[in-house]
Amino acid sequence: MSEEVKWTLSILCIVAVVAILVWRLGPVIFFDRRAKKVRGVIVNWMSAKQKGKTIYKPIIKYIDHEGTEITHASDDRCEGQPEYPVGTEVEVKYDPKDPKAVRIVYPEKS
Numbered sequence: 001m002s003e004e005v006k007w008t009l010s011i012l013c014i015v016a017v018v019a020i021l022v023w024r025l026g027p028v029i030f031f032d033r034r035a036k037k038v039r040g041v042i043v044n045w046m047s048a049k050q051k052g053k054t055i056y057k058p059i060i061k062y063i064d065h066e067g068t069e070i071t072h073a074s075d076d077r078c079e080g081q082p083e084y085p086v087g088t089e090v091e092v093k094y095d096p097k098d099p100k101a102v103r104i105v106y107p108e109k110s
Contacts, residue, residue: 031095031103038062040092040104045082046073056082060104062092070094072102 040062047056056079060072072092084106091105 031101032093034095034097035093035101035103036065036096038064038092038094040072040090042084042086042088042090043071044086053079055079058082058084058104060090060092060102062094064094064099065096070099074102074104076104076106 040060042058043061044059045056046059047054049055055077057077058074060074061069062072063069088107090107093103093105095101
C-alpha cells in the first residue's frame with residue numbers, strides 16, 4: 001500500500017471518528033446553549049424496588065418561561081432514602097423545543 005493511500009485512509013478514519021463524536025455528543029454539548037433555566041421544587045418522591053433495593057426518584061414541579069406549570073418525574077435516583085426533603089429548591093434546565101429534555105441541578109450538600 002502506498003504512502004498516499006495510507007494517509008488518505010488515516011484522514012478518513014479521523015473524520016469518521018470526529019463525525020461519530022459530534023453525532024453522539026452534540027445533543028449533550030449543545031443542551032446548555034438551548035436550555036432555559038428556572039427554579040423548581042421537589043414536591044414528592046417515587047419509590048420502587050429494583051434488585052431487592054428501594055430506589056427513589058424525585059418529582060419536580062416548575063413553571064416554564066411561558067407560565068405553564070410542569071410536573072417532571074426525574075430520571076435521577078438514589079437508594080435507601082430520598083436524598084433531599086420535599087420542598088427543596090432545585091435549578092431546572094429544560095429545552096423549550098423538547099420539553100422531555102430536562103436536567104436538574106441539586107443544591108450542594110453541606
